[in-house]
Amino acid sequence: KNEVEQSPQNLTAQEGEFITINCSYSVGISALHWLQQHPGGGIVSLFMLSSGKKKHGRLIATINIQEKHSSLHITASHPRDSAVYICAVRWQLGSQGNLIFGKGTKLSVKP
Amino acid sequence: NAGVMQNPRHLVRRRGQEARLRCSPMKGHSHVYWYRQLPEEGLKFMVYLQKENIIDESGMPKERFSAEFPKEGPSILRIQQVVRGDSAAYFCASSPLNRGWKDTEAFFGQGTRLTVV
Numbered sequence: 001k002n003e004v005e006q007s008p009q010n011l012t013a014q015e016g017e018f019i020t021i022n023c024s025y026s027v028g029i030s031a032l033h034w035l036q037q038h039p040g041g042g043i044v045s046l047f048m049l050s051s052g053k054k055k056h057g058r059l060i061a062t063i064n065i066q067e068k069h070s071s072l073h074i075t076a077s078h079p080r081d082s083a084v085y086i087c088a089v090r091w092q093l094g095s096q097g098n099l100i101f102g103k104g105t106k107l108s109v110k111p
Numbered sequence: 112n113a114g115v116m117q118n119p120r121h122l123v124r125r126r127g128q129e130a131r132l133r134c135s136p137m138k139g140h141s142h143v144y145w146y147r148q149l150p151e152e153g154l155k156f157m158v159y160l161q162k163e164n165i166i167d168e169s170g171m172p173k174e175r176f177s178a179e180f181p182k183e184g185p186s187i188l189r190i191q192q193v194v195r196g197d198s199a200a201y202f203c204a205s206s207p208l209n210r211g212w213k214d215t216e217a218f219f220g221q222g223t224r225l226t227v228v
Contacts, residue, residue: 042202043202045217096206097156097167097206098170101146101154101155
């Protein structure tokens with residue numbers, strides 16, 4: 001069983017829709033990352049969270065440490081948001097950079 | 112300020128050859144991390160290095176794989192005697208000297224796509 005589970009695996013939305021991607025994990029963590037990966041491209045870090053909520057433009061990330069759950073929200077989605085969104089956790093006993101990754105959520109936003 | 116630079120972007124090797132993947136961290140960064148993304152699978156941690164030191168290699172395969180980060184020059188991930196199963200995207204990330212990932216976000220390179228034929 002993967003220690004980091006993302007849902008949904010695939011998501012298709014219409015432009016303008018509000019999108020939520022979920023991440024659940026089973027280990028104690030010191031931080032959680034949300035990453036974005038475009039097809040054939042590199043990886044961009046969106047957020048790093050250890051508690052609470054962060055916002056950057058149309059993106060919002062929240063984390064509930066007690067429930068071992070995080071969500072990534074995209075407001076007013078746009079076709080350029082189409083990408084794979086990856087949740088990754090740094091577990092408490094691991095060295096920095098020793099992340100456990102989810103398998104990703106593939107988002108497609110239709111115009 | 113250039114980001115994390117990886118080269119080559121694409122690398123084709125025949126079975127049994129050696130593959131060398133390079134990673135130049137962001138300016139001012141002295142921690143480097145390597146990850147592998149197999150086709151249709153998630154990313155997996157391989158190794159964490161500081162200048163001239165391997166800090167955590169718990170994700171490295173026991174044989175054929177090695178990594179270094181010399182005092183001068185880029186970090187190198189070396190795969191000897193490549194096999195088809197080594198075909199994957201290899202990503203490098205970096206972080207600053209005094210601020211590890213406890214309070215900084217991650218900075219990733221564009222990756223090297225290795226194809227073994």
